[in-house]
Amino acid sequence: MSKKKGLSFEEKRARMMEIFFETKDVFQLKDIEKIAPKEKGITSMSVKEILQSLVDDGMVDTDRIGTSNYFWAFPSKALHARKRKLGELESQFAESNQKKEALQKSIEKSKIGREDTVERAALIEELAALRQKKEQLKAEIDKYRECDPDVIEEMLQERKCKLLFSCSENANCA
Known part of the structure; x- marks a missing residue:
C-alpha cells in the first residue's frame, strides 16, 4: 500500500502554466477551478492561490473586464521573458568579467615594487x-x-x- 503524495507548490505552478500553454486560451477563475483538478490533478482549493502567485510573478497576465477577471499566458511571452532574462544575465556576466580583468590588472600593477626582498x-x-x-x-x-x-x-x-x-x-x- 503506497500513499499518494500531494504535489509541491512548484509542481502545481508548473502544471497550471501547462494549462495555459497547451490551450492558448483566456480563462476566468471559475473555468480554471474546473479544469485544473480534472486535467492536472491540482486541488480546487489551491487553484486561486497558485494562480495569484503566477500573476504576482508576472508569468500569467490578468485583466478585469466588467465584473469578471480574465487570466491568460501564452508560450511566446514566456519565451520572450526568458530571452530578456538571458540577455540581462549575459550582460551582467560580461560586465563582471571586465571588472575581474581590471582588478587583476590593478593587482599586478600594485605588485610592482613590492617584490619580497631582504631590504x-x-x-x-x-x-x-x-x-x-x-x-x-x-x-x-x-x-x-x-x-x-x-x-x-x-x-x-x-x-x-x-x-x-x-x-x-x-x-x-x-
Whole structure:
C-alpha cells in the first residue's frame, strides 16, 4: 500500500502554466477551478492561490473586464521573458568579467615594487617595531596625563564654571 503524495507548490505552478500553454486560451477563475483538478490533478482549493502567485510573478497576465477577471499566458511571452532574462544575465556576466580583468590588472600593477626582498622585509620589521613603540609611548603619555599643565588648567576652568553656575542658581551665594 503506497500513499499518494500531494504535489509541491512548484509542481502545481508548473502544471497550471501547462494549462495555459497547451490551450492558448483566456480563462476566468471559475473555468480554471474546473479544469485544473480534472486535467492536472491540482486541488480546487489551491487553484486561486497558485494562480495569484503566477500573476504576482508576472508569468500569467490578468485583466478585469466588467465584473469578471480574465487570466491568460501564452508560450511566446514566456519565451520572450526568458530571452530578456538571458540577455540581462549575459550582460551582467560580461560586465563582471571586465571588472575581474581590471582588478587583476590593478593587482599586478600594485605588485610592482613590492617584490619580497631582504631590504623590504627589514623595512617591514622596522615599521612594525616603530608602531609598537608608538603605542607604548601613547600609553605612557596617557598615564601622565593628570600632571599635564594644560589639562589641569582646563579642569580648573570647568570647576569655576560649575561653581559660578551653582552660585547663580542659589541666592545664598554672595
